[in-house]
Amino acid sequence: MTPVVVTGPPRANLSTVDELAALGVATAHEAMGRAGYLGSALRPVQQGVRVGGTAVTALCAPGDNLMIHAAVEQCAAGDLLVVATTSPSTDGFFGELLATALRVRGVRGLVTGTGVRDVAELRAMGFPVWSAAVSAQGTVKATAGAVNVPVVLGGQPVGPGDAVLADDDGVLCVPRRQVAAVLDAARSRVAKEEAARAAFVAGELGLDRYGLRERLAGLGVRYLTAEQYAAEVQ
Known part of the structure; x- marks a missing residue:
């Protein structure tokens, strides 16, 4: 891994991302040909929240959240912070203070393959989080990593600027260049589901x-x- 902070990566069109997110992770996943799902290990801290945004990625060393702090500076309104580690780690990388810093910048939530803590505070402040674990065990800030480089979560690649959708069904990554096409496919799927729903209501x-x-x-x-x-x- 090259220690680097990449600034100003291109991002998916946010209004298109918002339209796709409103249709839900399951619908978008089917519209993508069942690709891009980050796996059942990532679970929401809260319930009933549906968000979409553009990815700012942070690649961290196990038990070390230094690069999350570096990533905060690169975040803008409409982003979702996506955190991965170079090897598995379920320590509490993220809590209420980092959420406060991200919310001020207009960040819509966090997706992390690590653990989080301050869960009650995160729920109270309404900052959406999807994580692989909850852990009171904290981290250090000592090891270089990378920001806005491609990462892997749940076996799926996530690139900076990709669309990330998250709700109670899980988390989905839609590559930046595919967002418009996936939205069209998802709309078609919704129309078919509406017709099926009407048929089932009719018996x-x-x-x-x-x-x-x-x-x-x-x-x-x-x-x-x-x-x-x-x-x-x-």
């Missing part, structure tokens, strides 16, 4: 709407009465 079954009866038959699934089943298993 139609998913088995019929999606042609799943034929699939079940093709897989060898048979329909038996209770009496027929009992006779077969005796």
Whole structure:
């Protein structure tokens, strides 16, 4: 890893990111072809919050949050701070004081593969956080890392300026150059879901709407009465 702070990376169009975030992580994930999901290990500290923003990334050494402090200076309104480490670490890298510094700059939240602390204070101040752990164990500030370089969380790459969407379903990264196309695909998916919802309200079954009866038959699934089943298993 080269110790570096990259300034002024290009960012995804924020209004487009906002439109995509409003459709939700699950919808955007499906629209991307089930790509970009940062994994089930990242869980929200709060509930009922849906945000989107442009990524400022910080790559830290285990147990050391020095580069988060360096990243704060590079953050602007509409950003989400994304933190990764060079090897796994669940220490409490982030708490209420850093959240205060980020909120003043208009940062919309934090996504981190580490732990966080001051959870009650973060909830009270309404600063959204998705993390891999909660830990009272703090960190030092002694090791150089990098800011605004590509990082990996949950096996997925996150680049500076990419769109990051987060809600109760998890966190999704949409590459900066793909945001507009993913938004179009997500809108189409929402329209299809609305039609399906209306059909289900009217009593139609998913088995019929999606042609799943034929699939079940093709897989060898048979329909038996209770009496027929009992006779077969005796």
